Amino acid sequence: MDVDGKSSSKGEEEKKNAVVVILVGAPGSGKSTFCDHVMRVSTRPWVRICQDTIGNGKAGTKTQCLTSAAAALKDGKSVFIDRCNLDREQHADFVKLGNPQVDMHAVVLDLPAKLCISRSVKREGHEGNLQGGRAAAVVNRMLQKKELPKLSEGFSRIAFCQSESDVQAAMDTYSALGPQNTLPSGSFGQKNPDAKVQLGVMKFLKKVDSPVNAVSKGDSLKDSVTTDKENDSSSIGREEVKGVEEVKGGEDLAFSSLKSTSSFDNVPTLAFPSISTADFQFDLEKASDIIVEKVLEFVTKLGNARFVLVDLSSGSKILSLVRAEAGEKNIDSGKFLTFVGDITRLYSGGGLRCNVVANAANWRLKPGGGGVNAAIFSAAGPSLETATMERAGSLAPGKAVVVPLPSTSPLFCREGVTHVIHVLGPNMNPKRPNFLNKDYKKGCEVLREAYSALFEGFASIVKSRKAFYEEPTGKLGSVQLVSPVDFKIPRKNQFSNADQKVKREDVYESDRNKKCKVLHGEHGSQTGATNGIDNAQNEKNNGSMSKAWGAWAQSLYHIATNPEKHKNDVMEISGDIVVVNDLYPKAPSMRQLHLHVISQDFNSKHLKNKKHWNSFNSAFFRDSVDVMEEIDKFGRATLKDEDILSMELRCHRCRSAHPNIPRLKSHIGNCRAPFPASLLQNGRLLFATDKDGTNQ
């Protein structure tokens, strides 16, 4: 028995305040450190029960632990149960130690797996003899079975620690817990899981594990894309939702439901605010007449293109006027919608993809002021101002200017907006320039002109992209062959206008068609991106392209657009993503954005040369999370020079150098060195169980 309590002399009186703290966490999560720290500074007598040492310094049984714990409690001591306790069955027997005089607490050290693994791998002299390469396997196996404790199991207090600072705080709490003190009951520190960590990939690997769900209070995993109903309700108010779905031909049809969001992703969509009715104080009824009149005029001209009138406020009068009028005019409700929301967050906030956004601009085309103009310039970042100034220095009332949004703009990356159209409407506000002094004859004329200019600008974008929109794409994004993957990201930022267009289109398309390559033969799987090489595409009408896609580069695209025709390759279709088995170990430079999921065995007869190896085992290969973070932060990801593909061949585990591929392969077949820390960081490796039931 492992009795290192500080003192037991004054035991008897403390009986009623004894506490049992079950530490829940994987090896390497810091359970023993936690106990040691608290016991070193606490004034309360503690006993640490450790199954790894309870049998005369060697591993013992759970029964021994229970007996020792009961004895310690009887002796008036508080108890730490330091075994992994990761699943519910494991907690259950210990929870029974609790009684009216003894509080049951759990401290959950729910630290990132990679941290536990790297600590376990590094440590020496671990009591459970768990160290070195074997540790990673054990940690992963345990984490897969992890069930977080709940108050309903009999705990009076549960503290969740998901970072080292959480752990420190919990240690401080218990360290300060004097012999007579008690801690408040309840569950503390439970946070929503950070979904950015390769959740998509985890889903493919069927490895979204219990912590994600168990932790949630039911809404934490809400998709960023809201559901149809949510879109509807945000437009018309919650109580009307049901009615609308049932109404056929009623006045609300003008903005009826946005059925499956994904099916609209291909539809060119213009989101526009009501022009001149806010700060420019234009009469709402006159404005709504003009909006409906102009939409009606253009909606038929523009094929399947869609118009969305957006207003921030759900009680907006202009929206209800327009809705009513559009209903009377029987405008196709699929082509003209009203939408309540932030025009700069239509996709991320409302699940509505709008590739073109209109801005109610000022005549100087400058950021500032308030309302939509300020919001759009702010959301788009400084690149919108630069791009705008390249097109026009100012704008007259009734005019519009189309500005392609640089791919570096957050509005582009996050919302999928490719163009902003600045429009200047008539001004009825005496405090603003070009005041029309109640001249509504002129005012209506200018407003009509403004909407015509706006919709014509939109039409020109639709036309230039017609070939693209009419492609018979499936609703689904992409596909995968076998192995590693790459993101196609423009190599440089300085390109000609023509070039820029090509690249922008490339990125737009990439966004819609995320590809994911999957390799089986699971040992550890790593997700990441290798650099794309090609950055032009086969735009027949664009003579400026620098490089065409070879026929071989199209296969992923074909599968992505018609997954049903490639059932043998497609593993899974999920949302707008298609998962495929990769045919070859190395498939960079395939058309469209795709993500590779690779295993760490690298045991493929197709892996034949230095370029193959270094594509996945050098800085050329980038982790998807890192790339996403970089894009979030800087609007783009940088690429390594391709020179690194001809670097020397080094084992990815032990880093030893090898003269040629056959020798390298024979080495990696035998190398059992632990994975280097760089691979264990940031969740780069996901651990899978193989057929033998072992983890790697």
Next chain:
DNA sequence: GTTCTAGAAC
């Protein structure tokens, strides 16, 4: 991207 193959490396 892979395959093919000449010639370099061993």
Next chain:
DNA sequence: GTTCTAGAAC
């Protein structure tokens, strides 16, 4: 003589 690489061809 055989193994392996790297560039051309596809």
